[in-house]
Amino acid sequence: MADKLKNSQDVKPETKETKDAPILIQMGIFAGILFVSSIISPMFPASFPVPTPVIGLVLLYLLLTVHVIKIEWVEKFANFLIGFIAFLFVPSGIQLTASLDIMRAQGVQLVATIVISTVILLVVIAYTASFFIWVKKTVFKRDVSVQE
Amino acid sequence: MTATQTMIITYLGTPIFGICLSLAVFLLGQWLFKISKGFFLFQPLFVGMVLGIFVLWLMARAFGVDTTWFYTNAYKPGGDVIFWFLNPAxxxxxxxxxxxxxxxxxxxxxxxxxxxxxxxxxxxxxxxxxxxxxxxxxxxxxxxxxxxxxxxxxxxxxxxxxxxxxxxxxxxxxxxxxxxxxxxxxxxxxxxxxxxxxxxxxxxxxxxxxxxxxxxxxxxxxxxxxxxxxxxxxxxxxxxxxxxxxxxxx
Structure with a gap:
């Protein structure tokens, strides 16, 4: 009896602990999804473009939701990529070198509009969401508490 | 194509220059952000962008070539390699x-x-x-x-x-x-x-x-x-x- 108890205690943490898939397999899953997405993307008409990574995000999300792909098969590599996304964006920033002429011509106007637009998008969307959540809470009496 | 342009393409036209420059300016940005105790203008991405553009502009002037030409031929090959990883990210x-x-x-x-x-x-x-x-x-x-x-x-x-x-x-x-x-x-x-x-x-x-x-x-x-x-x-x-x-x- 005691032996059995000891055994089950030994086994339990191991089965509970999720096992990450090897990193090469995680990369393989990402590559596969990217490949399929790059085939789907050109099927959309030119007037309604949907780029490859957006399709890939939706595809991976759906595969996770229907449990075809397990979270431990992709989580580690996903966190790794998200962790250095600011660096991945450096070439996009430096790309503005090619637009220095536009900047010289109407830079102040442009930058001012873009700065204000960024603030508008952030604040308006956030306030609109808070408004709808407030409506849900006060008009429809639903629980809107979110665990952070 | 001038001799300078041929030289630039030979020595800086491979992806490694763009990758090294991106890493250098971003790491410098991280270091500045750290020693300034998180001053918002020293965000690594912002510093990397401004410094990267400045370095390319300066190098283009030093070689006497057009800035956009220098960007496309020297930086972009390496920049594109890093940029591609935004897809899986x-x-x-x-x-x-x-x-x-x-x-x-x-x-x-x-x-x-x-x-x-x-x-x-x-x-x-x-x-x-x-x-x-x-x-x-x-x-x-x-x-x-x-x-x-x-x-x-x-x-x-x-x-x-x-x-x-x-x-x-x-x-x-x-x-x-x-x-x-x-x-x-x-x-x-x-x-x-x-x-x-x-x-x-x-x-x-x-x-x-x-x-x-x-x-x-x-x-x-x-x-x-x-x-x-x-x-x-x-x-x-x-x-x-x-x-x-x-x-x-x-």
């Missing part, structure tokens, strides 16, 4: 989104309504601001699609009479600005609600905004990831209609 946001599927299931209607109506209000405000600042129709049209990711915003911009390159610039600056200012903006506008924070950051700052939102809370991170996807599709549908309404296209 965007897909990676499916993971934080899936992990907070509870919020998606509870708030899907609010998320959808906020993004559609919020975008409409934003478009009116952006139109008004651009007009006040004195932009012409071409400039205004270039500003409207910036909530979408670059790959969607650029063709839409062209379709409504804008300049795709200017729209791309707007999308890039959005991300850099959100990365640098998000914490401060959230504080001064009292954006306390995690669903609102996430949707706002994902819309205004795209993928980089999502990375910022994850630092706030897993709930905000998931909402930012879903905002990036939905807002892109909403922009696809809403912006041409809006441009038509305001008489930018006929």
């Amino acid at each position: 965007t897909i990676a946001f499916a993971v934080p989104l899936y992990k907070r599927n509870d919020i998606v299931k509870r708030f899907w209607l609010e998320i959808l309504l906020s993004l559609i109506i919020g975008l409409f209000i934003s478009l009116f405000l952006i139109y008004f601001v651009a007009k006040t600042i004195g932009m012409d129709n071409n400039g205004i049209a270039s500003m409207l699609p910036q909530a979408a990711t670059t790959a969607i915003a650029m063709p839409i911009s062209g379709a409504i009479g804008g300049t795709p390159a200017i729209t791309a610039m707007a999308c890039i600056l959005n991300a850099v600005l959100i990365y640098a200012l998000a914490t401060w903006l959230i504080k001064i506008f009292h954006l306390t609600e995690p669903v609102g924070q996430g949707l706002g950051l994902g819309t205004a700052g795209h993928t980089v905004g999502s990375a910022k939102a994850i630092q706030l809370s897993s709930a905000a991170g998931a909402m930012a990831a879903i905002a990036v996807v939905i807002i892109s599709i909403v922009v696809d549908l809403v912006v041409p209609t809006f441009a038509h309404m305001m008489g930018l296209i006929h």
